[in-house]
Amino acid sequence: MGKEEILQQLVSMSNRLGEEWRELVILGEGNTSARICDQTFFVKASGTNLRTITAEGFVEVKFEPVLEMLESRELSDGEIKERLAAAKVNRNYKLAPSVETVFHAYLLSIPGVNFVGHTHPVSVNGILCSKNWREALQGRLFPDEIVCCGIAPVFVPYTDPGVALARKIREVVQEYISRIGERPKAILMQNHGLIALGTTPKEVESVTMMWNKTAKILARTYHFGGPSYLTPEQVNRLATRPDEEQRKRLIEGLPLTLEEN
Numbered sequence: 001m002g003k004e005e006i007l008q009q010l011v012s013m014s015n016r017l018g019e020e021w022r023e024l025v026i027l028g029e030g031n032t033s034a035r036i037c038d039q040t041f042f043v044k045a046s047g048t049n050l051r052t053i054t055a056e057g058f059v060e061v062k063f064e065p066v067l068e069m070l071e072s073r074e075l076s077d078g079e080i081k082e083r084l085a086a087a088k089v090n091r092n093y094k095l096a097p098s099v100e101t102v103f104h105a106y107l108l109s110i111p112g113v114n115f116v117g118h119t120h121p122v123s124v125n126g127i128l129c130s131k132n133w134r135e136a137l138q139g140r141l142f143p144d145e146i147v148c149c150g151i152a153p154v155f156v157p158y159t160d161p162g163v164a165l166a167r168k169i170r171e172v173v174q175e176y177i178s179r180i181g182e183r184p185k186a187i188l189m190q191n192h193g194l195i196a197l198g199t200t201p202k203e204v205e206s207v208t209m210m211w212n213k214t215a216k217i218l219a220r221t222y223h224f225g226g227p228s229y230l231t232p233e234q235v236n237r238l239a240t241r242p243d244e245e246q247r248k249r250l251i252e253g254l255p256l257t258l259e260e261n
C-alpha cells in the first residue's frame with residue numbers, strides 16, 4: 001500500500017471512530033496512527049478532532065528519535081515537546097504531533113500492527129473509572145468478544161500521559177506477549193481509555209466497537225447478580241477454533257479462505 005492510500009485509510013478510520021453516535025470521543029479526545037514503513041509513521045496532530053480530521057491533520061514522524069525517548073533519562077515536558085518536533089519528517093510542518101506519539105511509535109513497531117486507534121469510550125471508561133474495574137474485567141463474557149478482541153486485553157494502571165505512559169505500556173505489552181505468545185488486540189488503561197491495535201483499519205474499528213459492546217454488556221450484568229464469565233477452557237477453545245479463524249478474517253476486513261476438502 002502506498003503512502004497516500006495509508007493516509008486516506010487512516011483519515012476515514014479516524015472520522016468513523018469520531019462519529020458522535022459511537023460515544024467514543026468528543027472535542028480533541030483520542031488519537032490515531034498508521035505505519036508507513038520501517039522508518040516513519042503518521043500520527044494525529046495535537047489540537048485536531050477525530051470526527052473532522054483531514055489528511056492535513058496528520059504529521060509524518062520518524063520512528064527512531066521517538067523510540068529513543070523510551071530509553072532516555074526522565075525528560076521535562078518542554079524537552080518532550082522539542083524532541084517530538086525534531087522527529088517530524090518535515091520540521092517546518094505547522095502542526096505538532098500528539099503528546100501520545102511515543103506509545104503510538106512503540107505499538108506500531110510490534111510485528112503485525114499497522115494501525116492504532118486510541119479512544120475514551122463512555123462505556124469502557126464507565127468501568128475503567130470504577131473502584132472494582134480489575135475484578136469486573138477479570139473474565140471474558142461471550143464468544144465474539146474473544147474472536148474479535150483476543151484471549152484477553154492488556155491492563156495498564158493509571159500513568160501520567162506521555163513518555164511515562166508509553167514506558168508502562170511497553171512493559172505490560174512485553175509481559176503479555178511473553179506470557180500469551182501473541183500480540184494483544186486491545187489495551188485498557190485505568191481512568192483513561194482504550195487502545196485498539198490492528199493489521200488493518202477495519203480491525204481497529206472492530207476491536208474498538210466490540211470493546212464498546214462488551215463494556216455495555218458487562219455493566220448490565222450487574223443488574224442481574226453480576227457477570228457470569230466463560231471458563232478458561234471455553235475461552236481457549238474459542239480462541240483456537242478453525243471456524244472462528246474465518247470470523248477473525250471478517251473482523252480484519254480480509255477475504256475468506258476456501259475450506260480445504
Ligand SMILES: [Zn+2]
Pocket residue numbers: 030118119120192193
Ligand atoms: Zn487518551
